[in-house]
Each structure stands twice: as structure tokens, then as C-alpha cells.
Amino acid sequence: MHINRKHICMKEHKCSQCDYKSATTTELKIHMNSKHLGIKNYKCSHCHYAAYHKSVLMKHLNSVHLKIKNFKCSYCDYQGSRRSLVTQHEKNVHLLIKDFKCNQCDYRTNTKSALTTHINAKHLGIKSHKCSHCDYAAYHKSALTDHLNSVHLNIKNFKCSYCDYQGSRRSLLTRHVKSVHLLIKDHKCSHCDYQTTENSALKIHMNSQHLGIKNHKCSHCHYAAYNKSALTQHLKRVHLNIKSFKCSYCDYQGSRRSIVTRHVKSTHLLIKD
Template sequence: MNMHSGIKNHKCDVCGKQFTKKSGLKTHMIMHSGVKNHICDICGEEFTWKWNRSQHMDVHAVVKNHKCDVCGKEFTKKSGLKTHMIMHSGVKNHKCDICGEEFTLKWNLSHHMDVHAGVKNHKCAVCGKEFMRKFSLQSHMNTHSCVKNHKCDVCGKAFTCKTTLRDHMNIHAVAKNHKCDVCGKEFTKKSDLKTHMNIHAGVKNHVCCVCGKEFTHKFNLRRHMNMHGGDKNHKCDVCGKQLAQKGSLEAHMNWHFGVKNHKCDTCGKEFTEKSNLKAHTVVHFRVKNHKCDICAKEFTYKSNLMRHMNIHAGLKNHVCGVCGKKFTHKCNLMRHMNIHAGLKNHVFGVCGKKFTHKFNLETHMNMHCGIKNYQCDVCGKQFAHKRCLKTHTKHT
């Protein structure tokens, strides 16, 4: 009768989940203990619950008669296909009582609750990073050994983690019936298109409770919250900046060394971070709804306009700790720090001269080629360098 009335007197001390029966709580506690007594006889994978192993055995079964019409994934059981189809529908009926995040499947919610509990029993022997799940640690270990066992059947590209391969497969998905009217990007799900439209509308519903910064997507807010975590053990040897994650430091170092692995398919421009490439692609669609009242310059994002306004206001809040020089934008300060670090990664093949910044190399190349892009409006004289034109205009 307690089940019908909704009375749940048995509470989990780890994650706070409540149960009607004591036996239900007892069974649930096995999950937190990390005990996995159910082992697959074929591949040796371990499971907490017997039904997880039974479900896993379908992987080794050859016959898969139930196929998804959306993505083409095949299943042994009809129930597996039925559960899978919920993912495509975008229906999320399972909500976290702590943070409000919604999930398609109940086990995803249960999986998520460990985040709030902070239970991380699986530690990497190489770098010390801790994980909640054993399979997460196993996937992580592949990054140290560079093992890429998960291969795409379509294009042959290999990945370290199965989840990365799964995300990659969306590229090859044929059915993309939901198209963005602004930039033309296509999506498999209507919910993904709806989320994407927030970027063009400038809607930022996810606010950081610490600093008030707003974000379009929840995952961006979650990534941002790591900044406020306090544990910033990864320090940049060039500029001294401290970061919370090792991956963030690696991405940051790419910026100093000029490593740009993300290329725009439209114009060929290269970027250090994938997020910068994504932000750049909107430029090609000419959606610029944010205009400067002073110089009439238009911007795609409101944040870019606000940053631009600092130029007119004369605000230079970013100070170099070495020489005291001030900058309007943080990126300019970081670029300036390369001078003090003595980093000159851009080499001209003709004369062997090295440069700190790529644009200095490009300007120098113009001099060799005789290209003069800067012209005086008064006398028509042309110059290879902008600074030469400025010097010339002072004396005319």
C-alpha cells in the first residue's frame, strides 16, 4: 500500500534517492559499492545487475531483426528498439530533483545522480584522474596508450572512446529533416534545431550563479562552472594562467604555439579551438543583428558588440604583469605575452626570419613580394606596412 500512496521511508545516504521498501534500498546500495558480480562469459565485462548482463548478451547475438528507421541502428529485441526510439522523440520525462536536468531514460538519471554524490572510486594510475564508472576509466586509459579500437564503418575514422564514435556517427546520419532557416544547418531531431535557434536569437537562459555569466547551452554553463571550482592545478609556463583541467591547458598552449587544428570549410580560416570555429561559421551567413551606435559596425553576437564598445570607451583592463602594458581585449594580452616568452613559431622560408605572430610574417612576406596594401589618401603613395603609412601621414 505504501507503493500506491507514494510513501518512501527508506533514503539512500549517498545520493538521497528514496525507496518504498527496505529491500529496494539494499539493492540500490550495491550500485554505490561498485561491486560487479555478474560477468559476461564471452568478453569478460562486469555488471552490477544480472539484467544488465542479460541485456549486454544481445551484443554478442548475431540476429538483429529490429531496425531503427531514423538512424539505422539494429536491435535483437523489439523492446530495445522501443527504448531507443524514445531518444529520437526528444521526450525527457526523468528530471533530477537537485539541478533540474532532464533525461530520456531512467537509468541515465540514476547515472547522473552519482555526479551530485561525488562518488569517484576508479582512479587512473598514470595521471591520477578519478572516475565514477569503471568503463569511463577504461576508456580514459586508451588516451594514454593512443589505442583507437572504435572504428567508423562509413568513413573508417578511428576513435579512443565509444561515445566519441557514437557522436561522430551523427555526421553520417541520412535523415536530417529539420533545417535552420537562418544558416541552413540541418538536424536529425526537431529538439536539436530548437536548441540551435537559441544561438541566432541570442537567447541565454543558463546563468552562472557565481559570476552571472549567461550561456545558450547548459553544457557550456557546466564547463564554465569548472572555473569556479577553485582547483586550478594546471599552470601555463608561458603566461602563468592557471586552469582547472589538463585538457584546457593543452588547448590554451595550442594558442601560444599557434597550433590550429580546426579549419573552416568555407574560407579555409584555421582556429585553435573548435568552439571558435563554430562561432566563426555564422560569419559566412551574414547574420549581424547587433550594431554599434558609435561607428555602425555590426556584429553577429551581442558579446562581441559589448567587447567592441570597450575600444570606444578606452577601457584597457588587461594588464601585462611583466611590462605593465594595457590591452582592451584579453586575447591581445595573451598574444603580447608571447613576446616576453620569446616564442617565434612563424618562420619565413625565403630569408629564415622568425616572427612571434602570424600577421607579422604575412606582412613581411608582402615586402618580399612587393605587395603594398596601404595607400595614402593625400598623395597616393603605397606602403607594405601600416605603421609606415601612419609615419608618412604625420609628415604630410
């Protein structure tokens, strides 16, 4: 048996649930617990994390709590707590290898998790990461963390180097710098001369100006909008009767800025259009 297991590596222990085979009963037990039973016996003493076996728990302790980075990049000074992190870093930064391809479109990435996120977000519409404070749901964990920081915790860690602006996400700060200070509009419409600082604005432009797509529908009436902000304005103005815009000369309030502007012109400035 020693020769079979150590040198010939015969896998004589078979899983009753799938085609998995192992050389030892210990490996088979780990497989059963992790893949079929969902049992996590190894629990972290510092947080709520639990693992299927001891080696995974040790990796968690080293990377999260002890901050031990034993694995080094062969191209730069980068260090990681897991070999997989360094491998991913080398592929992404130095080798530019994207060996995970989507079977629905031309999307390619260097990690399986990124591919799964892409498929869930773009093709299946699955938002598995849900906020515990509201109805918000995200395609991946980082987006949920951004939501929590910006909406519920109001944490703004990203500061503008040109003014006092602070953002809860790096992407918001980048967009602010591009649009306000650098005036960079690097997203161009392929059908007209429209240019914008962000891809989401270009998508809204395409849907509204060229495709006529109105994805944001009102739950109270038949109204549909090209973007979420327009739908929010509709809800406030029509259904909630919220009047956010105030006249600077009297107590008049309006649900739209244009209504208040028209009021000021006709009532106070006596301007007739």
C-alpha cells in the same frame, strides 16, 4: 535468471574487447557498437545525425528538432532539453562547482568536454575542427563556427549599442565597446605600466617587450614576428610586393603607411625631417 537480472543485478555478459560487463545482451551489443565498432544504426529523419541506440536519438529529436525542454533548474527559470545541460547550468551558474581538473596545470572546469578542449589546446596543440573552405583549424567547434560566420559567410549578428559597428562574434563586439567607447583596459602587464583591453594583446606585449618570443615565422625567409599581423605585413611588403597605401596627391603607392607619409612630407608638403 529473473531474480539475478532484476534484483541482484548480476553482470554476466562480458565484453571481449575490454573490462565492460552488463546484465543483458542488449546492453552488451550497444556497448560493442558504440565503443568498439562505431556502428550507428539509429538515424535522424530530419538531419544527418545518427546514434548508437534509440534513446540517444530521441534525446536528439527532443532537443534539436522539437525544442522540448523537460528539465528545469531548481534555482531559476532555466530549462534544458537534457538533464546533463541543467546539471551543467546549476554547477556553472549557481553552485560554481568545477570538479574536472587538469593534471598539467591549475585549470579547472565543470565539464569533461571543456577539460578535453583545454588539454588539446593548451598542452597538446590539437586542432581537430577543420574548415572545409580553407586551411583554418580550431580547437573546438564554436571557434570553427565563428570562423565560418565571420570569414566565409560574413554574418555579423552582434551590433554595437553606441555606433553602427557590427561584429561576427560577441567577443569582437565586447572588445570594440571596451576599447572604443568605454576605454576599459583591464589587462595589465606585471612587468611594466602597459595596459590593454584584451588578453591576446597583453600576451603579444609580454612576448615582444619582455620575453623576446617570436612565434610567427615566415615560410619564405628567416623573418619571425611577435604576432600574426606583423607577419602578414611582412609577407605583403617583402614577398608579395603588395602596396596597399596610396598617396592622396599623386599615383604613388607604398607597402607601408610610414613610407607614404614620408613621401607626402618630402614630395608634396616639402617637409624635411
